[in-house]
Amino acid sequence: MTREELLARCKTDWRGRETMYGPATGFVYFIAAGGNPPRAIKIGFTVNDPRRRLASLQTSNHEHLRLMGYVPGTQTMEAEFHDVCSALRIRGEWFESNLYILRLMWDQIETAEFFEAEAAR
Numbered sequence: 001m002t003r004e005e006l007l008a009r010c011k012t013d014w015r016g017r018e019t020m021y022g023p024a025t026g027f028v029y030f031i032a033a034g035g036n037p038p039r040a041i042k043i044g045f046t047v048n049d050p051r052r053r054l055a056s057l058q059t060s061n062h063e064h065l066r067l068m069g070y071v072p073g074t075q076t077m078e079a080e081f082h083d084v085c086s087a088l089r090i091r092g093e094w095f096e097s098n099l100y101i102l103r104l105m106w107d108q109i110e111t112a113e114f115f116e117a118e119a120a121r
Helices: 003-012 050-058 075-084 099-120
Strands: 026-033 040-046 065-073 089-091 094-096
Touching: 026 050, 026 075, 026 099, 040 050, 040 075, 040 099, 050 065, 065 099
Parallel strands: none
Antiparallel strands: 026 040, 026 065, 040 094, 089 094
């Protein structure tokens, strides 16, 4: 199963999926701003499609934004990420991009993909 197929499945089969914070009520998403590597990462939560959230944010941001990934989650999960990354906070839900925050993001995405692949077996 490709990454895109896993994310598409995650999008349609997420509600109620068990997380360490309880049943998923939406998605925790990671949006990058700036070049490659990104200058900033937004860690947010939405009950809608994270790609729609990206489009909404892009209309009010002069920098190019990229959806780096998303995982089924809860608002509590999002708040935990904010707490863990608080030393890197720029403003609100935007955090300075560095190896720590990028690794945290990819670990979450890889873990979600692993469990999706296991569930598909």
